[in-house]
Amino acid sequence: MLLLGPLGFATPWILSALVTLPVIWLILRAMPPSPKLVRFPGTRLLKGLTDPHPVARHTPWWLLLLRVLAIAALILGFAGPVWKPAADQGLGGPVLIVMDAGWAAAPDWAERQTRALRALDRAGSAGQPAALLLADGRAGGQLPFLPATELPARLRAATPVSWQSQYPEDLDEALAAAPETGLQVLWLSDGLDHPGRAELLAALEARGQVSVIPPLRGRASLELVSGDHPALRLRTTDAGEPPVVRAVGPDPLGIERELARLTPGEPATEAGITTRTIPIDLPSELRNRITRFEIMGEPSAGAVVLADDRVRRRKVALVGDDRVSEGQRLLSPLYYLRRALSPTTDLVEGSLADVLQAAPDVVIMTDQLVPGDEHGLDAWVQEGGLLVRFAGPRMGADEKLGTEPLLPVRLRAGGRDVGGALSWGDPRGISAFATDGLFAGLTPPADATVRAQLLAEPSPELASATIAKLSDGTPLVTRAAEGEGQIVLFHTTANAEWSNLPISGLFVQMLDRLVQSARTQELTLDAESAEQPFWTPRLVLDGFGRAGGPGDLSPVAAVDFAKGPHPGAPAGLYEASERRAALNAGGPIALADWPGATVESATTAPGLSLRGWLIALAALLLAADALGSAFLARGRGGRVAA
Incomplete structure (x- = not known):
């Protein structure tokens, strides 16, 4: 950019066309306006008479001035004049352009590219080598300083990334080709602080002048x-x-x-x-x-x-017998399920027919067999529903348990009591969960034990259906696919009758994992x-x-x-x-500070462009020229009409 006091020109070479204005003046002056043709038969009778209003031999000076000023305004306008432009990098040393390229740089990416391209164009005109540092964390090694004309293509192809701006970890290696002094740095910042920014700023300030261009609007x-x-x-x-x-x-x-x-x-x-x-x-x-x-x-x-x-907040239906007195509510399996699920889900309670009408994501049944399929439970599971069932004394005593259809595995009637008053064994602990299963990452507490359970009939599919087991290898939770849906069975009760699992934090975590696996089987990090x-x-x-x-x-x-x-x-x-x-890329943000650097004010425009004003002035002058030419062509009568 050429600076003439407070006036700057983005493309100053166009100003060389101003030297043609004297030539244009002479050409226009030597070309008189077209004479007015008057047809009159008695022209011979006028021979020898003097015309008091002769046709002009030269274009009037004021019309010439309008035309020359119009051409001059066009030349100046196309030269890109800017009133009080922002100071660019000084001439002399190599130029380094640092561009923050994280997600915070995206809103004004086009403007930032334009500013960087202008600096590269100026460096190329001055024959200065230049380097481009895109702070996206993808390029490493030494920054090469190349002829500035080789960098615009790379800059135009660059796009912001969906993580925060990242700077080179090894600054000595990255700046190995940069001069020790005289380096001219233009840093187009996204306005935010990022890890390593202060160290990079200090390293660049030790090598030369750093000018920072902050964003014009907030983030x-x-x-x-x-x-x-x-x-x-x-x-x-x-x-x-x-x-x-x-x-x-x-x-x-x-x-x-x-x-x-x-x-x-x-x-x-x-x-x-x-x-x-x-x-x-x-x-x-x-x-x-x-x-x-x-x-x-x-x-x-x-x-x-x-x-x-x-x-997403899932809708969970609870189906079970809750007929207990107020003083015995801790004996109800539904009480434990409500406490575990109500903070994170929408609960629906009632009969099986009623809850299916509410289109739940999960149906949880406690200690009961499915009363046929007249309510459409099997079809609901086939279409993608998640059915979670808990065992209990009623299920263990039912003679039809072996033929129950909506179970992930076949069960033995009667169950097993391993820690009761009439048994010789001790309650069983819970084994660690598989690292690639549904409960991966959860840790069973050492004091979580199971005193009674419903046992599964041995089968080749039992191991693959078991997603949680006791310390003796018997299943605690089994699961099987049914059409598009799933059926899950806890082989113990939902209350503390057979196990102390329901009064542990693990119970809440396991239910949360199950609920979140419903329908789409999408779970969170x-x-x-x-x-x-x-x-x-x-x-x-x-x-x-x-x-x-x-x-x-x-x-x-x-x-x-x-x-x-x-x-x-x-x-x-x-x-x-x-x-x-x-x-997700969003998170905590902090404003960047720039000690020792020259920061362009974000609230002040980098200069007032005069291009549009000059082109508009040229259009007005050309319009005045057209009116003046029409005035001369029509003579005195045209003057009155105008």
Whole structure:
């Protein structure tokens, strides 16, 4: 950019056309306007007379001035004049352009590319070598300094990624080709602090001048907060009105659209970051259809939360005999199930016919046989329902137990008492769960024991159907597929009559795993998920928050998956065994500070472009020229008409 005092020109070479203005003036002056043709038969009678209003031999000076000014305005306009432009890098040393390329850089990515391309164009015109550091964490090694004309193609092809900006870990290696002094650094920041940013800034300031271009508007991120009542946490760098957060998912016709808009809570500001909690207070039917939450008008992966089972609240139906007195409620199996499931599910209770009408996701039955299929329970399971059953004295004493259809395994009548008053054995403990099963990652407490159980008939399928067993190898929980659905049996009771499992925290965790496996068999990522060996991507986000296929991404090891989104595991949905978990990019954010660097004000425009004003002025001058030419052509009568 050429600076002439407070005026700058983006393409100053066009100004060379101004030298042609004197030539244009002479050409226009030498070309008189077309004479007016008058046809009159008695022209010979006028011979020798003097015309008091002769036709002009030269174009009037004021018309020439209009035309020359119009051409000059066009030349100046196409030269890209800017009033009080921002200072670019000085000439001299090599140029290093650092571009934050994480999700926070996505909202104004095009403007950032334009600014970087302008710096590269200027460096190329001055013959300065340049290097480009895209802070996406995917490139390592030494930064090569090349002719600046070789970098624009790479810069135009670059896109933001769906994880936070990442800088080189080994700064000595990365800056090995950079000069020790005289380095000109242009850092296009996303405005947020990231690990390693301060160290990189210090290393660059030791080598030369660092100019920082912050974003012109604030940043926002969205995070899912797990718990009994899931919510969203909205963080913004602006303390003004909160942006709109909407829930997106398929409508009853399968068309994805906005399903609801959520209302943020009261703001709390700390260190320049404003935080708001957004409760997900929606009906279960609507919540189960949501595929993503997003901040409207914020095109970045950090503004998107992919919904998994932490968001969905399942509907669970309880079917059992609850006829106990008030003083004996601790004897009721349904009491234990209510306490375990009510914080995280919507409970429906009643007869089997009544609860099936409510279209539950899970049906739990305690100590009873299925009274035929007149209520459609078998068809409900075949269509994808999850039936969970608990054993008990009534089931063990029933003579039809061996022919009961809706059981995962065949059972022996009578059961087994291994820790009662009339038995010689001790209560059995619970064995560790398989690392690739439904209860992977859960740890049975040492004091959880089973005194009685219903035994399964030996069969070749018994081992594969057993998902939890006692210390002696007998099944505690079995499971079998039935059509599109599943049938699960706890071989002990849902109350403390046969086991102390229902009064342990493990009971709640096991029920939660089962409930979340209903229908879609989608489970969430929790603290124990590291037991899963690999996670396979099913859907990934780009830096702008747009969903797409996984492409050629490889499965991610559990240790790496627990680190969150990074170059090997972009934000998206992943599967492992029977689990499905979402990696979301949004999370805690912090503002960046730039000690020792030259920071362009984010509230001040980098200069006022005069291009449009000059082109408009040229159009007005050309219009005035047209009116003046018409005035001269029509003579005195045209002057009166005008």
